[in-house]
Amino acid sequence: MPGIRWGVHEEACISVLLFGPAARAAGCNRIEVRVPEGSTCAQVREALIEAHPGLGKLVGVGRLAVNHAFCSEDRVIEASDEVALITMVSGG
């Protein structure tokens, strides 16, 4: 039927900004991950670890921020969101 795609999940490309130790570990300041549309923060976190296993520990202890604010693990991420990995900070 037109308009219905049974069993097909659209993918979203999520760009995740990296800073400080995470950027140094990954060798770049941005990583793109592909996740099913409607994925949560927790799913983006898992996709990050899969895409860059070397980041695993930092992703595990870090927090994700969406549109410049920390978010909960069940927050749904849209492709238009600005997502950042905030590892342990050290300002002051």
Next chain:
Amino acid sequence: MSVCVRLIEGPVGGDPCPCCPGDGDGLDASGHGACLRFDGVVRPLEDGRALAGLRYEAYEPMATNQLRLLAQQVLEEYGLLWICCVHSTGFVGVGECSLRVEIGSRHRAEGLRAMGAFIDRLKRDVPIWKSPVWAGPSSADG
């Protein structure tokens, strides 16, 4: 009651914050009995090794948002009259100031408690990272 937060490139200078009534004409009108200023200064040694300074990296839009959010929370929680925070980005040399917090309160007790609380929260929730720049002929970062 007022909140003022800023990120600046390089060290925090000695000029008073233009937003704070602490040193200005608004002093008497503010009703404060305590005016506190904290300067965080780059130490000369890190784990016994000589530093040239520290390099600060910030996720600037979020860092500014978080500083404003934390400052507003602390202002309300401790009943402050004002709070101002300036944090450096980029390179800050040994002995220079990388963080200044100014607080005005009616009494010293809540001002002192608020200062500690604000800095603790800043070090936990504001996306700023520092890395050492070592002193000496091969002063490469890291």
